[in-house]
Amino acid sequence: MTTIITHLDADGVCSASLVRMVKEFHNSYVYFSHPAGLLHDLRVIPKDDLIICDIALDQRSYLEIFQIFEEFTKEYSIIYIDHHAQPEGMPNKVINVHDPNVSATELTYRYFYHQLPKRADFIALLGSICDYLDDSPLMQRLMHHYERRTLFLDAGLLAQGLKKYGKKAHYEKLRDLIKAFSHGKSPCDIPELTQAAINATKSDNSKRSLILSLYHTEKNIAWIQDPPSMSYSKIAHWIMGDSGKHLGLAIRTLNSKRLLVDITIRGWRKIDLRKFIPEIAMKLGGSAGGHANAVGVRLPQKKCQLFLRMLDNHPIFSTLEPIAQIDDLIPLSFSNNLIM
Numbered sequence: 465m466t467t468i469i470t471h472l473d474a475d476g477v478c479s480a481s482l483v484r485m486v487k488e489f490h491n492s493y494v495y496f497s498h499p500a501g502l503l504h505d506l507r508v509i510p511k512d513d514l515i516i517c518d519i520a521l522d523q524r525s526y527l528e529i530f531q532i533f534e535e536f537t538k539e540y541s542i543i544y545i546d547h548h549a550q551p552e553g554m555p556n557k558v559i560n561v562h563d564p565n566v567s568a569t570e571l572t573y574r575y576f577y578h579q580l581p582k583r584a585d586f587i588a589l590l591g592s593i594c595d596y597l598d599d600s601p602l603m604q605r606l607m608h609h610y611e612r613r614t615l616f617l618d619a620g621l622l623a624q625g626l627k628k629y630g631k632k633a634h635y636e637k638l639r640d641l642i643k644a645f646s647h648g649k650s651p652c653d654i655p656e657l658t659q660a661a662i663n664a665t666k667s668d669n670s671k672r673s674l675i676l677s678l679y680h681t682e683k684n685i686a687w688i689q690d691p692p693s694m695s696y697s698k699i700a701h702w703i704m705g706d707s708g709k710h711l712g713l714a715i716r717t718l719n720s721k722r723l724l725v726d727i728t729i730r731g732w733r734k735i736d737l738r739k740f741i742p743e744i745a746m747k748l749g750g751s752a753g754g755h756a757n758a759v760g761v762r763l764p765q766k767k768c769q770l771f772l773r774m775l776d777n778h779p780i781f782s783t784l785e786p787i788a789q790i791d792d793l794i795p796l797s798f799s800n801n802l803i804m
């Protein structure tokens with residue numbers, strides 16, 4: 465047998481659905497995990513061949529995970545499919561499928577391509593769209609197998625529906641979802657997911673104008689402190705877009721650990737955020753990780769203001785073209801009409 469361990473976001477769910485489409489893994493059991501929980505989960509799940517998808521290797525537990533992988537591969541196989549930054553080295557026998565530029569779903573699709581049914585391209589696209597990584601050459605090519613608007617409807621239903629579904633209490637439902645996807649169903653075929661997506665979207669929409677009234681701007685960044693609870697990545701995205709600044713930051717004071725803040729950062733895809741943000745975070749006793757366009761930072765709370773200042777004054781911004789402002793994109797003749 466083979467056991468799948470995957471992340472419980474859309475990229476993870478789609479990766480696992482693709483694995484389950486491979487005949488050999490039709491009945492593989494799916495466990496859900498996350499970077500901070502992987503070490504613990506590897507210790508408790510029954511020994512088996514493993515396929516691990518979309519779970520970053522946490523720096524703090526990396527050495528122990530490395531040892532467990534080594535131990536595992538004496539008797540079992542491990543295929544590790546991921547697109548997050550990777551600490552150096554992986555035990556020899558681990559099949560390491562890694563590319564930081566595409567989604568884990570795309571990597572899974574590529575790795576198992578010759579064993580997948582035709583319809584697998586649809587799931588590959590959904591996972592990639594939901595992880596904002598649908599601009600790779602392969603995904604752009606596959607996108608033309610479908611019709612954009614319908615494809616994005618299904619992707620939106622999945623991403624939004626998982627906000628409710630993607631929690632511990634719903635693991636069994638997530639397994640059913642993966643089963644349904646691997647049998648050719650789409651998000652719109654699953655009424656509960658669809659309803660959850662609509663509710664989540666209505667709730668997001670109702671908070672948008674309030675969120676946009678609460679953020680602050682500096683020269684290059686827009687930030688918001690402890691906004692009403694909803695997806696922090698969406699908030700960071702909204703304030704980035706609304707402000708026209710290079711970055712949007714949503715800062716959350718951690719309830720359980722009063723002395724820390726988590727900062728979710730989004731950019732316009734003009735720079736690789738990993739090239740300068742982790743460095744600043746580390747200088748201030750924090751840590752950071754993520755993708756070119758989406759980074760999360762954890763910092764001591766008392767360093768938060770300094771972090772914002774250092775980030776805002778980073779020389780990298782002077783090398784970038786300014787973000788186009790809406791007024792600049794409206795032809796002058798139209799603006800004149802309005803004044804008259």
Ligand SMILES: [Mn+2]
Pocket residue numbers: 475476518547567568595
């Ligand atoms: Mn992912």
